[in-house]
Amino acid sequence: MFVARKGDPIVCPNGHIGGHVERDILPSETLKPRGDFSITITNAGNHTSEGHSCAQCPERITRYSNGVYQIRTARGWIGHLS
């Protein structure tokens, strides 16, 4: 368990940067796509109903499920899936 810090990069497992964290995010938080939006995606591939893929490889940088997101940081996935 870890806290994502404001400014942390959002990265795929191959190290490609896809965006950054806009505020500190606790492991227990649910990340909703509207309202309190806590990440900025600047460089992503396709956005599907399952989340964003990396712009440069097939890996995912976000997961979307049941109305909430998980995002991938250098330390792993954060965001509580409902």
Ligand SMILES: [Zn+2]
């Ligand atoms: Zn990648």
